[in-house]
Amino acid sequence: xxxxxxxxxxxxxxxxxxxxxxxxxxxxxxxxxxxxxxxxxxxxxxxxxxxxxxxxxxxxxxxxxxxxxxxxxxxxxxxxxxxxxxxxxxxxxxxxxxxxxxxxxxxxxxxxxxxxxxxxxxxxxxxxxxxxxxxxxxxxxxxxxxxxxxxxxxxxxxxxxxxxxxxxxxxxxxxxxxxxxxxxxxxxxxxxxxxxxxxxxxxxxxxxxxxxxxxxxxxxxxxxxxxxxxxxxxxxxxxxxxxxxxxxxxxxxxxxxxx
Ligand code: SF4
Numbered sequence: 001x002x003x004x005x006x007x008x009x010x011x012x013x014x015x016x017x018x019x020x021x022x023x024x025x026x027x028x029x030x031x032x033x034x035x036x037x038x039x040x041x042x043x044x045x046x047x048x049x050x051x052x053x054x055x056x057x058x059x060x061x062x063x064x065x066x067x068x069x070x071x072x073x074x075x076x077x078x079x080x081x082x083x084x085x086x087x088x089x090x091x092x093x094x095x096x097x098x099x100x101x102x103x104x105x106x107x108x109x110x111x112x113x114x115x116x117x118x119x120x121x122x123x124x125x126x127x128x129x130x131x132x133x134x135x136x137x138x139x140x141x142x143x144x145x146x147x148x149x150x151x152x153x154x155x156x157x158x159x160x161x162x163x164x165x166x167x168x169x170x171x172x173x174x175x176x177x178x179x180x181x182x183x184x185x186x187x188x189x190x191x192x193x194x195x196x197x198x199x200x201x202x203x204x205x206x207x208x209x210x211x212x213x214x215x216x217x218x219x220x221x222x223x224x225x226x227x228x229x230x231x232x233x234x235x236x237x238x239x240x241x242x243x244x245x246x247x248x249x250x251x252x253x254x255x256x257x258x259x
Contacts, residue, residue, distance in 0.1 A: 193235025
């Protein structure tokens with residue numbers, strides 16, 4: 001029975017290939033379907049795992065998200081929990097602390113931001129200030145805001161650019177059920193893995209931020225950001241900058257390998 005199910009799934013997949021193979025645009029859409037298929041693994045494997053304690057505390061989530069750059073994600077999500085253990089995961093307190101105090105706090109943590117204490121202290125302070133500007137409630141930053149408004153607001157945190165802000169908005173949607181019905185406004189984060197995979201898979205001609213953001217909007221308009229994780233994961237696990245492992249890649253059957 002299990003095997004029959006697999007055979008039927010393969011037949012349906014093959015049927016889609018047959019239907020979609022007769023124009024370039026349709027082929028691109030088939031690549032998108034492959035990426036979305038890969039996205040399902042994201043949910044099944046619990047990839048991009050955020051600790052429950054972070055997800056249940058919106059300020060902790062905001063801090064963890066703001067530190068999610070140039071360091072392993074699982075470590076970045078631990079930073080707010082380390083601050084919590086010190087008893088000062090409090091936006092009102094952090095917003096008024098001096099730079100040196102914030103640097104000392106970060107220095108005392110078992111996990112530190114990789115890009116330095118000074119930068120980290122600015123990130124902490126601006127995140128806390130953003131929360132205080134929303135009445136001390138981090139959820140007020142995105143509650144009743146559209147995804148684009150939330151993306152703009154999040155960029156007021158030091159070090160959070162458009163890419164990280166887009167990632168946070170996508171996570172708010174995927175993990176905290178925010179922005180229901182507004183997924184069409186949630187973009188991909190134009191990171192290096194995603195740009196490389198989009199270009200090699202024939203979804204874009206160049207590896208610029210605007211090319212990948214626009215391609216995702218055009219090819220998956222109902223939720224462009226849904227292409228984010230699968231493309232990132234493929235770039236991380238198979239589509240290496242040199243020596244890509246095309247044979248094992250989930251896109252192997254459909255990718256033109258524009259390397
Ligand atoms: S098939 Fe090869 S070139 Fe295409 S996305 Fe996969 S690893 Fe990259």
